[in-house]
Amino acid sequence: MDTKKVLYIYGAFLLFSWSLMFVIHHETYTRYETLEGMIFICIVTAIFFPLVHLYHRSNTGKKIVQLSLIALFISSCIGFYIVY
Secondary structure, three states: OOHHHHHHHHHHHHHHHHHHHHHHOOOOOOHHHHHHHHHHHHHHHHHHHHHHHHHHHOHHHHHHHHHHHHHHHHHHHHHHHHHO
16 A cells, blocks of 8 residues: 555544544533634644645655645744743
């Protein structure tokens, strides 16, 4: 099985498993936390699938993915320090 297919299966598994976790543990989390978690996983999935596609498309796609991951890392660090 090629890497692209494995990554697509992994992404679908993540989306399904997180959704299932929120359904199973609905009494543990408030509605706000559940909504926040689902929005997060949808955003992550919306970023993950196009990046996997771009990475396997061409060398330019690999560079775009690398720059995107660097930008996500920097924005995550900045967001972490703003919140804390």
